[in-house]
Amino acid sequence: MRTATSAVVVMKVFTVTSHARCGPRASGLPFRRFLPAVAVDAMAWCALHIAIGTAAGEAARQIETWVGRGSWILAILLAVGVAAVSLIRRRAAARAGSTETRS
Known part of the structure; x- marks a missing residue:
């Protein structure tokens, strides 16, 4: 549980720092008012x-396992899809280029 807690804290600190860089300009708040609000939010x-x-206990671990597996499957499917689209576009461009040179 300690690792998961640390991961959440690290991710939120990263989010806070990225908001601290961009947020005040986007929200129009001065930095001295924006940062404490974001820190409380974090x-x-x-x-x-x-x-x-803590409340979910073992169920949270099981959900985390399934979500982890699902995200890997999704990442693999996304990579295959990107590769397929890239290949199809490359072949179409090659055909269009060979058609133009014959004309």
Whole structure:
């Protein structure tokens, strides 16, 4: 559980720092007002995820396992799809290029 908690905290800190770079300009708030609000949000978000993980216990581990497997399957399918589209476009471009040179 400690690893999952650390991962959530690290991910949220990354989110906070990225918001801290872009957020004040996008929201129009001065940085000194924006950063404390985002820090409170980060702590609340982490507390929520830790509480859900603690309450769910073993079920959360099982869900995490299935989501992990599903994301790998999705990533593989996405890679195959991108490769297929790339191959089809490359073949179409080669055909169009060979047709133009014959004319």
